[in-house]
Amino acid sequence: MVFETTGTSIFLAVVIVVLFLFLSRFKRPKPNLPPGPRPWPILGHLPYLLFTKEEPQFVFERWARQYGKIMTLELGGQTAVVLNDLDLIKSCYQSDTFNGRPKLSTFEIAFGAGAGIGTGQHLHWREQRRLAVSLLRTIRFGEGVSMAEIVEQEAGKLLADLATHNGHPIDLTHILPKAVCNIVCAFVFGKPFEYSDPRYILMLWLVYQNFKLAGPSAVAYSSAFLAKLPFGPGKRLVDNLRAFKQFAEDHIFEHEKTFDRNDIRDFIDAYLSKIENKDSLPIDESEIFKHLNLVWCVNDIFGAGTETTAGTLRWAFLYMILFPEVQGKLQEELDRVVGRSRMPTLTDKQNLPYVEATIQEINRHADIGPLGVAHATTQQTEILGYTIPKGTLTLANAHLCHFNEEYFDNPLEFNPDRFVDADGNFIKRDEVIAFSVGEYFDKKFILYKKLY
Numbered sequence: 001m002v003f004e005t006t007g008t009s010i011f012l013a014v015v016i017v018v019l020f021l022f023l024s025r026f027k028r029p030k031p032n033l034p035p036g037p038r039p040w041p042i043l044g045h046l047p048y049l050l051f052t053k054e055e056p057q058f059v060f061e062r063w064a065r066q067y068g069k070i071m072t073l074e075l076g077g078q079t080a081v082v083l084n085d086l087d088l089i090k091s092c093y094q095s096d097t098f099n100g101r102p103k104l105s106t107f108e109i110a111f112g113a114g115a116g117i118g119t120g121q122h123l124h125w126r127e128q129r130r131l132a133v134s135l136l137r138t139i140r141f142g143e144g145v146s147m148a149e150i151v152e153q154e155a156g157k158l159l160a161d162l163a164t165h166n167g168h169p170i171d172l173t174h175i176l177p178k179a180v181c182n183i184v185c186a187f188v189f190g191k192p193f194e195y196s197d198p199r200y201i202l203m204l205w206l207v208y209q210n211f212k213l214a215g216p217s218a219v220a221y222s223s224a225f226l227a228k229l230p231f232g233p234g235k236r237l238v239d240n241l242r243a244f245k246q247f248a249e250d251h252i253f254e255h256e257k258t259f260d261r262n263d264i265r266d267f268i269d270a271y272l273s274k275i276e277n278k279d280s281l282p283i284d285e286s287e288i289f290k291h292l293n294l295v296w297c298v299n300d301i302f303g304a305g306t307e308t309t310a311g312t313l314r315w316a317f318l319y320m321i322l323f324p325e326v327q328g329k330l331q332e333e334l335d336r337v338v339g340r341s342r343m344p345t346l347t348d349k350q351n352l353p354y355v356e357a358t359i360q361e362i363n364r365h366a367d368i369g370p371l372g373v374a375h376a377t378t379q380q381t382e383i384l385g386y387t388i389p390k391g392t393l394t395l396a397n398a399h400l401c402h403f404n405e406e407y408f409d410n411p412l413e414f415n416p417d418r419f420v421d422a423d424g425n426f427i428k429r430d431e432v433i434a435f436s437v438g439e440y441f442d443k444k445f446i447l448y449k450k451l452y
């Protein structure tokens, strides 16, 4: 009798699960969302992206051809709307409605519920970004060294390091981030690290790993489903972030011990000074500037500033190897404008149109963020007749813009000359959206202009 009851229960449970899986395969998650491919039960479209050797942007490209300017995907419990058209991306990202960030479950599990610059929205985003930008305008290191000089110093160290290999082949994967990140570290921690510092090397390795694990647009960071699994990429992301949190906290602790409000050395000091003056801040701001959010900010700047730039530089080296004629033209322009007795500086940029064109072509062709960085809607909104609920993750399909034949002749070809006019002037093109678009980009770009 007992066996019969148990057998019936198991049978019923199996029937319910199978029925649920069957129904959820055909159910659209929410009404009036844009169309999209048929999702799998529970995992949605993740299996299409996880169980293939194809890069996700190419899977997205095929879907975009089928579903048009806008499509819906289910990514492990998170509804995502993908914008496949440049004008649509521009009009959406120019409005505040599309400039939120999705909930980042992996970060929340690793750090606690807070928000940084690139991970926060509304006031968190505005105030913490404002602090970073204003500091970049004023900061001087040690003997009054400027940010631009720090960049030059790191470039010099990198060249010296490369020279030690005496022309032998080397793997640049882990050399470039050391130099790039040190510029960010000077700003955040007030000092660069030794290239041989084991903890620094470990942190760079974790950032590199997380970039690969989180995938294009860093969507995996927001999947609560992946983050809570006891194995797999979500768990590894969380473990890596926990290790980074410890690193950030150790540095914050050191700063607290030596903090002097009259000598603000770096971003951490500037942030601690905000925390110290909490009582004089408007009530909303005093909620933002706290220890937990400082950890988020340190992670945001360290993470966002390292692999993006190092990855782009790795591509740049590859293009120079593959296209020696481009390398020759660059060298000729640099020799003519800058000469060989000094390093180029940012003020030379306006006289280096071919260098500018090549950088823009690298950003287009290397396409290192083919789906941008995930945004989220801050309220329910109507678009092209569809209803997008509040909190929907949105992705800008940069890949389609970068390889669109309507915008670029022969887009697969690497060709910096496409950005140079008949008089040899640099042509800046809106269709290259490696750094995002519109007002959002302009605001964010201030941060870059000060750093690089």
Ligand code: HEM
Pocket (backbone or CB within 6 Å): 117, 118, 119, 125, 129, 184, 300, 301, 304, 305, 306, 308, 309, 312, 368, 369, 372, 373, 374, 375, 434, 435, 436, 437, 440, 444, 451
């Ligand atoms: C080739 C280099 C880089 C590329 C292609 C790149 C690309 C991007 C993109 C696509 C976004 C998301 C924009 C959006 O949400 O629509 C972003 C955000 C961000 N990046 Fe970069 N980035 C690069 C270098 C850097 C560097 C050097 C830093 C240094 C600090 C940095 C810091 C940030 C921050 C803090 C955010 C969040 C900004 C915000 O939400 O206001 N990035 N980046």
